[in-house]
Amino acid sequence: MVKVITYGTYDLLHFGHIRLLERAKALGDYLIVGVTSDDYDKTRGKINNQQSLMERVAAIKATGLADEIIAEEYEGQKIDDIRRYDVDIFAIGSDWEGKFDYLNEYCTVVYLPRTEGVSSSEIRAQNRKLTIGAIGEGGLCKKFIREAEFVNGVEYKECDDTLEGVDAVYVASHPEKHYDDVKRALIADKHVICESPVAMSLAQYEELTDLAKEKSLVLVDGIKTAYSTAYSRLLVVAKSGRIGDIVSVDATCTSLAGEAGEEGADLSKKQNSICAWGPTAMLPIFQLLGTQYKSKTIVTKLLNDSLNFDAFTKVDFVYDKAVASIKVAKAAKAEGELIITGTKGYIYVPAPWWKTDYFEVRFEDPTMNKRHFYQLDGEGIRYEIVAFAKAVENKKGNYYISDAVSKAIINVIQSFSKRDYTRI
């Protein structure tokens, strides 16, 4: 019996896939189809799949062409599979010409001509046509525009104040202007993804979320870290009990790019430390310990009094059975790490933890330590855009940052704005 194996993502199964499978099957007597898992695809830079692994497997099954379907989950699995299933022929589309010659050592490699004029990427782009404009200037917008190019079906379009010609808006203006900008976008019937904090007060935030709901629009809190794989896996590990009960979460975020501390810098145009870093630093605290803390204390060192511009701020939270702290600064420097302390061990995320692809679970006995690595592309921004596009498509809110977390973040920033702090 001649065994043939082929691999692919097979998202939104199309004619090109079926033709490939038919020809692969005709090469032998038994066809094994390897369908790539979402995680493995992500590491290959395919972040856009519209269908889950199970849906994609079901579609292949329904063609009746596969004698066996397996999931492809890691790099190097092809060699393992060829040995394990005693495969004679490895077949793949000609877009991979030459890339799998190294498998000739194990079986015969056949490249089949790719069908012209059809691809999953194109179908995804047709299914999901979302034009996004941007409000705000500077680095954040530039990064967002660059990253949007990696997401099928999402297109950045320049827009003026009327916001005409776009379906959605990315808001990255000065935090003091977020409320006005988001409101303007919602009134113009645009979906919104806004850098955190979405507003400077709870009353403003609630007004915006009510407006979005009333108009069936999506309003998403854009903290890129929330969308990164390593960060979401870290939450799962921390909540799994592996490090026991969590007793402390401590996050530090600083950037001393010179800008804020520079002599003559126009601070009125810059974000203060608590707005620039507070939302990111508070994210793991509220996502791990909840938003119902018993008390909080804010201590700050101001760089400019009249602008309420902090050089450095520390916030301590006390919960029933845990504590937490953030240290944020734009005119002071510290190690940007995240440490989650548990009764059995701890999780350590090295600097800069907010864009990490790696974390470590550590114990008293170092032989028990475990390192976790995950692919991170584009600092997580492209995953954030995928999630936003999905939210718009499904007209659903944000699965990554709950309303309660957004509110808890704004609540702290509101206290800071009211100067409810101790100065040093």
Ligand code: CTP
């Ligand atoms: N394939 C093909 N003809 C096409 C599209 C895909 O022969 N028009 C083949 C590929 O060469 C591969 C298999 O089908 O052997 C699975 O490809 P996959 O990457 O899942 O499909 P694409 O449509 O190329 O997906 P994408 O646009 O996301 O790259």
